Amino acid sequence: MTGTLITAVPFSSDTEIDGGQPHEYRRRELVEPDWTRLPGWRDVTREQWESAQWQRVNCVKNIKQLRGVLGDTVGEEFYADLEADQQRFATMSMLVPPQMLNTMVPDAVPDTASFYADPVRRYMIPVATDRRTDWPSHPYATRDSLHEHDMWVAEGLTHRYPTKVLAELISTCPQYCGHCTRMDLVGNSTPQVDKLKLTLKPIDRYDAMIAYLRRNPGVRDVVVSGGDVANVPWKQLESFLMRLLSIDTIRDIRLATKALAAVPQHWLQSEVVDGLGRVAQRAHAQGVNLAIHTHINHANSVTPLVAKAARTALDVGVRDVRNQGVLMRGVNATTPQLLDLCFALQGEASILPYYFYMCDMIPNAEHWRVSVADAQRLQHDMMGYLPGYATPRIICDVPFVGKRWVHMVAEYDHERGISYWTKNYRTSIEKHDAAALDRRYEYYDPIDMLPQSGQEWWRKKLAAEATASS
Ligand code: SF4
Secondary structure (H helix, E strand, C coil): CCCCCCCCCCCCCCCCCCCCCCCCCCCCCCCCCHHHHHHHCCCCHHHHHHHHHHHHCCEEHHHHHHHHHHHHHHHHHHHHHHHHHHHHHCCCCCCCCCHHHHCCCCCCCCCCHHHHCCCCHEEEEEEEHCCCCCCCCCCCCCCCCCCCCCHHCCCCCCCCCCCCCECCCCCCCCCCCCCCCCCCCCCCCCCCCCCCCCCCHHHHHHHHHHHHHHHHCCCCEEECCCCCCHCCHHHHHHHHHHHHHHCCCEEEEEEEEEEHHHCCCHHHCCCHHHHHHHHHHHHHCCCCCEEEECCCCHHCCHHHHHHHHHHHHHCCCCEEEEEEEEECCCCCCCHHHHHHHHHHHHHHHHCCEEEEECCCCCCCCCCCCCCHHHHHHHHHHHCCCCCCCCCEEEEEECCCCCEEEHCCEEEEEECCCCCEECCCCCCCCCCCCCCCCCCCEECCCCHHHCHHHHHHHHHHHHHHHHHHHH
16 A cells, blocks of 8 residues: 655744734733732731622722722722712612722722723723713613513513523622613612512512422523522522422523622632532432523633632532623723633633623613624624634523524614514513514614714604604
């Protein structure tokens, strides 16, 4: 047999393709920012910092407490701007765990300019001058923009997809994000928003949810959420999860917790780690996929403690820890920012970069939202840099439809910023709606991102609607 001689091509700099790419990967080690750089935490010990209880007690809930941590590193104009936002625009009250505050301006003592510019600050501590003055809200923005409450089949149990439900066990979180899509229900009321209240006692609410799931064996997947499950006392959460595991038609359970990144100390407490291990072992024995879904929006939030919390969950048997970030202008809506976050999650913290959601159409959120066209471009530009299974999908959560990948748009009027979407299942409020699957559902880009002609079209349309209704 005559063989073909294959000559090895020497690996020379000519064959290296690193240079000249739009983005270059350089591994970056995770670092826990030094909290003692902040005046209020000069004397805080590592033991205190790593205590979940210390983190909870020292959460920043108001301007006075923020001043207590930052002192005069940040000028008075910032605090006045924050006060104005809380009075006039905020849909969420303030609640920032020390762990999160410490990831703002992580490499230096903040000053006014760097604190204003910080990406984590921009969504956790929004100020009035962040918001748009031309179009602060989209005219069709609503408090419950995904109509989750309308789709409750028991208090807190949203049945939107054929085989999946969302169980909101609690309406609080250890941290409140300015852009929260559940601003209708989650957190304390603000001067702008009187929140909806859960009325049943937790035990009765959980009983009703479990009863619904037993009656409906077509549901196989439960997202256990809130709020944030880190605020459910562990014994209650474990009992609920074990009850879910006693329903043999439930095959996927996903725990939703931003606290994995915002208060990783919570998920490192021995009571929680041991309990999670018991639930994971039972899930594994029954072949049920138990995962944690967290919510991290910027690479700066991925620290060694966050990685430790994720790896600990995996070590005790949780199948996967995945990230569902939110795409926001000023925070992460550029390809380098998204890729840096994904490299940190996937490469350094064992967290799968799973989804980025487009920020939903809630009031006063236009400065964060991006257009569908921008989301499509970002999705395109992220392809090829991560393993396929770890390349996140950018998702538009279309009202009355649900999650759609941004390239699934059926039709798109770029001038007016109106995209049209279809769907392939009925939600729980459309059982008898024969046209539900034939209809096209609309989603709206931020008006400030439209060409002048598109903005003008909206102005005229809204003026005509106002005249008609007066
Ligand atoms: S953690 Fe989730 S539910 Fe809680 S405030 Fe943030 S976005 Fe809302």
